[in-house]
Amino acid sequence: MRLTERQRVLDALLQSTHGLWHPQPFREIRPQWSSEQPALAAELLALDDGAAEQLNHDGQAASHLLAKYFPEIAELPVLSEMPAHVAAPLIEHGSRWAWEIPGRKQSQIEAFAAAARPADLPVLDWCAGKGHLGRLLALQWQLEVTSLEIDPILCEAGEQLAAKGRVRQKFACNNALTVTDAFEPGQHAVALHACGDLHRRLITGGSAAGVARFDIAPCCYYRGVADVYQPLSASLKTTLTRDDTRLAVTETVTASPRLTRQRDKEMAWKLGFDTLRRELSEDSAYRSFKPVPPAWFRGDFTQFANLMAQRENLIVPSANLLAGFEQRGWQRQREVMRLSIVRHAFRRPLEIWLVLDLACYLEQQGYAVKIGRFCERQLTPRNLLISAQY
Numbered sequence: 363m364r365l366t367e368r369q370r371v372l373d374a375l376l377q378s379t380h381g382l383w384h385p386q387p388f389r390e391i392r393p394q395w396s397s398e399q400p401a402l403a404a405e406l407l408a409l410d411d412g413a414a415e416q417l418n419h420d421g422q423a424a425s426h427l428l429a430k431y432f433p434e435i436a437e438l439p440v441l442s443e444m445p446a447h448v449a450a451p452l453i454e455h456g457s458r459w460a461w462e463i464p465g466r467k468q469s470q471i472e473a474f475a476a477a478a479r480p481a482d483l484p485v486l487d488w489c490a491g492k493g494h495l496g497r498l499l500a501l502q503w504q505l506e507v508t509s510l511e512i513d514p515i516l517c518e519a520g521e522q523l524a525a526k527g528r529v530r531q532k533f534a535c536n537n538a539l540t541v542t543d544a545f546e547p548g549q550h551a552v553a554l555h556a557c558g559d560l561h562r563r564l565i566t567g568g569s570a571a572g573v574a575r576f577d578i579a580p581c582c583y584y585r586g587v588a589d590v591y592q593p594l595s596a597s598l599k600t601t602l603t604r605d606d607t608r609l610a611v612t613e614t615v616t617a618s619p620r621l622t623r624q625r626d627k628e629m630a631w632k633l634g635f636d637t638l639r640r641e642l643s644e645d646s647a648y649r650s651f652k653p654v655p656p657a658w659f660r661g662d663f664t665q666f667a668n669l670m671a672q673r674e675n676l677i678v679p680s681a682n683l684l685a686g687f688e689q690r691g692w693q694r695q696r697e698v699m700r701l702s703i704v705r706h707a708f709r710r711p712l713e714i715w716l717v718l719d720l721a722c723y724l725e726q727q728g729y730a731v732k733i734g735r736f737c738e739r740q741l742t743p744r745n746l747l748i749s750a751q752y
């Protein structure tokens with residue numbers, strides 16, 4: 363299916379299912395879909411812990427479950443599947459090129475380098491950090507690389523690594539959002555995990571300046587989104603708030619059992635306090651609160667709730683009253699984990715919608731564009747690579 367066609371079909375499906383992925387069970391105790399589809403809500407609420415955890419992590423399995431109630435959702439996994447890029451074998455550079463790179467990051471960089479294709483053009487490495495990707499590409503492709511990065515400490519460290527490895531790589535210490543002389547016609551721009559407005563600036567600024575090729579693995583799409591995501595490619599039907607845009611990148615693939623327990627406790631305590639606040643203030647609407655200092659979770663629930671109550675200007679309740687709210691927090695945490703499976707089925711489809719917006723924009727500027735996976739999800743869930751050539 364052509365990218366524009368896929369975009370049109372996915373856009374229509376996401377628009378028509380907005381009521382499933384937009385409501386956050388953390389805020390809305392029972393999202394509206396649960397009264398329209400009580401059997402679905404009952405099936406989810408009856409899941410045991412293991413099944414709930416598994417469905418929260420496996421979007422495709424969650425889509426299959428949802429499709430029993432909303433048959434049109436059966437299309438979602440197909441629309442969200444992208445092929446793997448064909449990896450070209452890398453030349454052996456020994457371990458020296460990879461000084462200082464954590465193992466997982468090194469594997470991501472190598473996978474990116476194996477999936478992108480050289481074009482015998484000068485390379486611009488966008489939002490480069492210490493320029494590890496640029497350094498590998500300079501070696502691999504035997505081309506000159508300019509690595510653009512805002513942080514002078516990272517630029518200096520990168521320059522030292524480049525000198526040590528004797529590679530043709532220089533650094534431009536600059537702000538990607540405001541720089542005016544970074545793009546040149548006939549460049550090959552690469553970006554590994556440049557966040558939100560940083561990858562969008564590369565695409566709009568670079569295509570306007572005549573950059574010949576792009577290889578971009580985007581991440582953190584919500585960065586730089588004020589209230590509502592502004593599509594680049596067309597007037598689309600689906601509207602994403604900043605929070606919806608964030609949903610596209612909320613899954614983790616590496617949480618240890620200890621971190622999972624900590625996450626559950628923090629959620630249960632916040633929900634316990636939310637229940638308390640709703641009752642004490644007789645205001646049943648969800649009110650967001652400022653981020654909670656991690657140290658507040660180190661004591662017990664009574665201490666936590668007292669600190670929160672003081673901060674939110676509520677009369678501090680008695681210890682007797684508080685005990686019940688901790689229990690109710692855990693009860694709501696259990697429910698939130700299960701009801702959230704519905705929106706979690708849409709994480710990857712929302713990401714694909716965002717990536718299609720970037721890719722279709724590039725097509726409109728005259729590029730031939732491909733989207734594929736440059737590595738498996740276990741290495742990084744932000745594993746989509748947009749490759750465009752003029």
Ligand SMILES: C[S@@+](CC[C@H](N)C(=O)[O-])C[C@H]1O[C@@H](n2cnc3c(N)ncnc32)[C@H](O)[C@@H]1O
Nearest residue numbers: 489490491511512513536537538539554555556
């Ligand atoms: C997620 S890191 C990716 C780094 C590198 N591409 C990699 O994959 O290892 C994003 C990088 O963007 C840089 N950055 C953030 N804002 C920037 C800006 N306005 N201009 C240039 N670089 C920026 C950060 O300092 C950081 O090094």
